[in-house]
Amino acid sequence: MSDAAPGRIDPEEFRRLGHRMVDWIADYHRQVGELPVLSRSGPGDLLRALPEAPPEQGCGEAGWDEVLADLDALIVPGLTHWQSPQFHAYFPCNASTPGILGELLSAGLGIQGMLWATSPAATELEQRTLDWLAQLTNLPDRFRAPDGGGVIQGTASEATLVAMVAARHRVAGGRDADLVAYTSTQAHSSIVKAARIAGICDEVDGTTRNGRRTVRFVPTDDNLRLDPAALRAAIAEDIEAGRTPFFVCATVGTTSSGAVDPLPEIGAVLADTGFRDAGGWLHVDAAWAGSATVCPEHQGLLAGLEHADSYTFNPHKWLLTNFDCSAFWTSDPEHLTAALGVTPEYLRNRATDAGGVVDFRDWQIPLGRRFRALKLWFVLRHFGAEGLRAHIRHHVALGEQFENLVRQEPMFELAAARSLSLVCFRLSGPRERANAEGRALLDALNAEGQIYLSHTTLPDPVDQAPRFVLRMAIGAAATTADDISQAWDRIRALAAQIRRAGTEPTA
């Protein structure tokens, strides 16, 4: 039978190997907390360990002992374990049992949902689960059917890019215009990356061909939130100069400090300045913090969202849905699909021609698409709204625990107000010394590899000079209060060593 189609799936072979892989993963999660969270690998270690030439003969099922042995010996040591309870470096990337099962099922089915017709259930399950998410997070009605709608993007970067392209189409169409986008100085790097890809600007500082500034980074207030007055002045100045403001990206939960831009005031500015009347588009990026709004007590984060044309948050970060799953809603699917739709003859089909169905290829950059709604469906059913809220509340409580530990220790101070489960802190004392000590502490922690934190710089409220700040981004699904206590004990011990020794740890 296997000769009849050399690449076909033999169901029994798949069953045997699939069970082995599931067992391997179960064992991995049993032990992940004991592995060094930050890989100890050096550059080129794995490259040197792998054969330079590809295998000529296949190993087949019989060879999987060796494949799994290589996985243990070669791959695992090269991993930084995002599912470790001591991973607090970047915003989390939650895996979960239903999330993994959904990804497995998606791979096993191997369907591709570019068109409604190429698997109606892929499109409709996505529509339904995104609508469930919209209900759970209490989104404004404008993002739900029949006017608006939701879709799964790969990442928030892609969500920003498609929003920007839709905005350009709505504001400028075929017209020549000096387009200007706005975001805060604290916004994510993906905003300017999207603008560079879209040809809005060329350089990372937001300038472009012939020196016109086409992404403006609006200053923030003392709490690192976009300053609406500064936005108002920037838009007015650009309109006065004959430029065309077309896109504002506000952030709910910035990467560096979890700051929340004031959406109600931003909405008022956009209405007052003529930005809105000219078709300008407000996109709201809540990539990380958005997950928290499954809890009613955090839904205030989204106050003013009714002013937005699009909104995104990533269930793949903090809502137990395996990467990638970035939920994106827009109140203006017409301009989105007008900007992205191209229909060659070979993609035409009866269902599309008849109307009444949604082809999600026109809502995204790629043509092809995986069946990602399965994992979201499984997560929502397995945990339910209650389970997801408990997950978020658990981490916010851990954030409070860590905040209190920082507050009680004179060697440290908070570097920004705690935002949900993100705590930004620094060594106390004069800036120059504290910055050096902070860097030394991060290096010492990462050299040990048992606890993984990352850093940022935030402006000193006094003179705006950069302060080195440690980010404790709590959100790994497995993290417990004990893990936080242990992490804190180690952080404090290393900091004490560094402080005693000058800026270098003793060992």
Place this chain on the structure above:
Amino acid sequence: MSDAAPGRIDPEEFRRLGHRMVDWIADYHRQVGELPVLSRSGPGDLLRALPEAPPEQGCGEAGWDEVLADLDALIVPGLTHWQSPQFHAYFPCNASTPGILGELLSAGLGIQGMLWATSPAATELEQRTLDWLAQLTNLPDRFRAPDGGGVIQGTASEATLVAMVAARHRVAGGRDADLVAYTSTQAHSSIVKAARIAGICDEVDGTTRNGRRTVRFVPTDDNLRLDPAALRAAIAEDIEAGRTPFFVCATVGTTSSGAVDPLPEIGAVLADTGFRDAGGWLHVDAAWAGSATVCPEHQGLLAGLEHADSYTFNPHKWLLTNFDCSAFWTSDPEHLTAALGVTPEYLRNRATDAGGVVDFRDWQIPLGRRFRALKLWFVLRHFGAEGLRAHIRHHVALGEQFENLVRQEPMFELAAARSLSLVCFRLSGPRERANAEGRALLDALNAEGQIYLSHTTLPDPVDQAPRFVLRMAIGAAATTADDISQAWDRIRALAAQIRRAGTEPTA
């Protein structure tokens, strides 16, 4: 323990549910050939079957009987089965045992490889497996280390977009220029979609702001290959008019008919016209056909590839590596990363600052990235080069089988030369009648749902008017010679009915 972290993975629960899901998938592949390949669902069927409100309480492990029952009852009927042996509609989307296991493992590990440091093995396994693929397909040295390099993109659409953005950066940098891109009239819709996203053009016909044509669709020869003389004339005309030709996308294996653009002649044009000297970029899109070049007898398809700056093909189409896995190589990583790189403080790390490592986030649109190299590694090890060649040769032989069946049947004729396993055919006779009969045949086939084909239009060699053409795109991993015979018998029987009845099938 589960109270300590409500979202954590319980290894034993995962093991039990994982085994069930593996068993479900094994059973699915045992029966997929008996299901209607094209879903019988109507618009809204699944939406109406699913609850309007999200579940408040989670079902937990105990609820998975119901989840799996809903999977059978609600989801499966809404699928179009890309893994069915009778799926010949679009280019394939091969799933395989090692491909699914790789996707499962990637989900289970839940790591995110945006930076080398965030999992060194994810970056280095990707570098090694892409280099293996480059060897297997005999790519020019310029695409391999130390000068060039490979990376996994999500889709060929994204590969085209990043190539276009890199090209713009190389040619124009911060300079103002009227950029012009070129591709053939037979090229994939993703080329113009990429140009629209990148702001190169605004409309689907390639025009843009102030009416300048910025994507030019170059005519093809009688074999539907880009005409190098026409490309030469177009570039010369644009240079003469003060415009800046910056990007050419050639296709190896077009979607409609599998045509292969003449890369050696295109390379000569680009050298002669000054396109090359001005920094212009040649991208080669072999999304589907590239997989065939694991066979030495098909490597002639890539003759002239040494003229290209970037090249892409999709192992997720025809090389048994689950979607998504689009292999992309460039000989100029410097301009690619210069165009896409943005490094905020929170992404800085010791390894990146020290150099000597590659951060793949700067090679792609998104920031985050799944560990997709695992599935490619598993596929290469499980099948080996020999197994992959056998897989390709099996389908090319099926293409020959189908071609011969068409040739022997006077009711039909080939509409283009067979390309590998893609056979374009049509009803014979006067165009208007044959077109109507072709549409009726496709509708009749799709109404039955047992065999799934798609269509395109190709220009009539006589007067370039569109001819309706059926595409038999053979490549599902499970398809056998018997499946081809059965498909042909049904196609012929329905065509005979249609021909007897006028243009409508009798039942």
